[in-house]
Amino acid sequence: MSLTADLERNLERGAVRVGTLSVGAGPAVVIGGEGADARWISLRDHHGRVPAAQTVAEARAGWSGPLLVEPFSAADLPEIAAHADGIVIGAAWMQDFQLVRAVARLGLPVLVQRGPAATLQEWLAIADYCVAEGNDQVVLCESGSRTHQADTTLDLALMRAARRTSGRPVLVGLGEDPSLAAAAVAAGADGLLLDPGAPEQAALDAGEVARIVGVVVRRETPGSVPEARGAIDRVDAVLAVLLERRAELAGTIQRLKPVGGFAGRDMDRERRLVAEMARRAPTLGEERLAPIMNAVIEAGLHLAEERAGTRRD
Template sequence: MPTAVQEAHAAHTTTGPGTVRVGDMTLGEGPPAVIGGAPGGADATSRPMGRWLSLRGHHGARDARRALTEERARWRGPLLVEPFSAADLPAIGDLADGVIVGAAWMQDFRLVRAAARLGLPMVVQRGPGATAQEWLAIVDYCAAEGNDRVVLCECGDRTRGAEHALNLGLMRAVRARSGRPVLVHLGTDAGLAGAAVAAGADGVLLAPEAGEETVAAAVEATALAAAVTVPTARRAAPRTVADARAQIDRVDAALAVLLERRAELAGVVQRLKPVGGFAGRDMERERRLVAAMARRAPRLGEARLARIMNAVIEAGLELAEQDRRRGTGR
């Protein structure tokens, strides 16, 4: 008989292709997820979307049901749990929203199959040195148990310094090949959060002990990367006018971020140039800029891009002049 958590999950798993629902968090569409880390913070926009708990570090000495009950008292949102052994699975099935197959257990096929039979969403971490084929084979094991709600998670390979080097290229290739959501495990360092999302990740996994500042940094970096890169990196063909307009809205949002940043940098140039403003325009450089852009956007061509960039440059110059007069140049 399914548990209350499993019934609630089953009632809320109607998502589009390539998406997986974990509690009220959808992986594979919408904003990139930040999972793990401290749940505190006054600003809800800087909090993680989900939490995860690992029972592996206790080597079976900690009672899984008690640990999950304590975690549930602290966190009401989506909760994923990494078991130490199959003995932890009944408690996970009763109290968690998803199960994590840790990198160390990726090829423990009995544990993978037993976890899949819970019917909960699964996050499968790539084991050190595992190939794309070996990683994706775990998806087949889960499917054989009737569970197709699988999310992949890149954890990196061990280096000589005992650190883990993330393979974002492999992550991107596996996402394209499988069509499944992919996370990237960052540990306690949010420094690569933006790069992970820019490479195609649907979210990042932070260590449970990651502090509030790390979580806030990851949330900010993933949101910015998603706004700027995802609308252009993922070119899903729209099937309706509404879909097309929604994609246009996302591209426009990315344009707004980029235009604001360009204007900011142009303002710096105006302050540093001997002759700034409209009188200091370098028309030859602008022509080279347009020609280079035309090579990246051949359908628009140089003539159209010249008109667009002239408007962009003039708007930046006007803003720089306005800031100069107000004494607010940055």
């Protein structure tokens, strides 16, 4: 079996469902606050001062989608089990094996953040503790190492190694800043974890980037019509971005050529670009690609002529 096929099998086995959200199969997901596919809250932020019941109930009342909660202590677990779809073992709690065991026994999916100094082996060992308690529903989250800088530094190579070694879905924690979303998904992340309080726009931006980059790097194997339509919609989103960019470039060429527009059409060049594209799209082949590209090229030429006309007026 080829390496890719082997990996894909592993990843299928490791896909984890958090409420209605599938993590590890299908598109890369965003977990955060407003604007994300799933939300999470941390009871640690309140250091146990605000009753867990109140905080969890408020979060549940405000959001009917998938909800994950990070406990402050084992005392919070019954409340979390009653209302949440998943549990977060925060980076600071990763070494608290008693808490990890108690969390795993609830049977809900567990998201294990890597502690800032934890090695790959120590991180993956937490997943093994969960399995030992009968819970295989584990998602890993790379949350960065403490470095010489004041902040943490994400280790995308370690994330990738964790995904390959464990066959489990792996997220990348981005805090409030979505600017590494593309890099994370390109490196193989199955999703992005944003801070619960991150601005809605950050979650929307991360989601858009995850969808676009994901189309190229994630092979989807949808098993139902809605899933397959979702996957096609994501491909179409990328096609739209590329068509828009192509139209701009084709317009630039029309302005630079001595004779632009339909009058300066170069059929040899068009045949060559179709032949070149067929190398990357062998299933479609030159014959099927030719009419597609003809339509694309003519749309670009029409647009360029329209714009040239506007400029002359």
